[in-house]
Amino acid sequence: MSSNPFGEVPVLPVAIPVGVVVFVVRLALLLRGRRFTWPRAAVAAAIAVYAAGIIANTIFPIFLRPTPSDEPWAPALALIPFHDYELADALTNVAVFVPLGILLPLLMRRPSWLRVLLTSAAVSLTIELLQLAAQKLFSGGHVADINDFIWNTFGGAIGYAIFVLLTRVPIVAVLMNRFR
Secondary structure, three states: OOOOOOOEOOOHHHHHHHHHHHHHHHHHHHHHOOOOOHHHHHHHHHHHHHHHHHHHHHOOOOEOOOOOOOOOOOOOEEOOOOOOOOHHHHHHHHHHHHHHHHHHHHHOOOOOHHHHHHHHHHHHHHHHHHHHHHHHHHOOOOOEEHHHHHHHHHHHHHHHHHHHHHHOOHHHHHHHHHHO
16 A cells, blocks of 8 residues: 555645745845845745745645545635634634735835735735645645635735834834845
């Protein structure tokens, strides 16, 4: 009997290269724009680790050989907001996107509420669409859910609020500017 009967795709051989690519692209952009500094490289590394973690925890598990079933399989898609959704899931989704709301303004030349909110929403929508595609193509283990989209986006907004509040402290503002 095989130790991987369902053909589960291992996470690390996918997540680590994603993180490396994000890091290399970010560094290339910094170098091309003549904006490279070690603090900005640290932000690039943080974004890379964050991206790899998000991929690993939201798209996987993926099964290439799911268990056979007599019933036709349809991807799980939850489109009714706030229906059959637990508080713990909402809080987890908020917490996962707070770092994005803090990191995004460090990447933007002129961050604003709208830009950070739209970028958080775009990242969340991309995750939900990847989950739907993973289900359809590879028997992925996650449900594409409008509630996740809502709470992820809200988490990005909270992260940006934390960023804005921190930058109102003069010494923190000086430090944050070194990373932007």
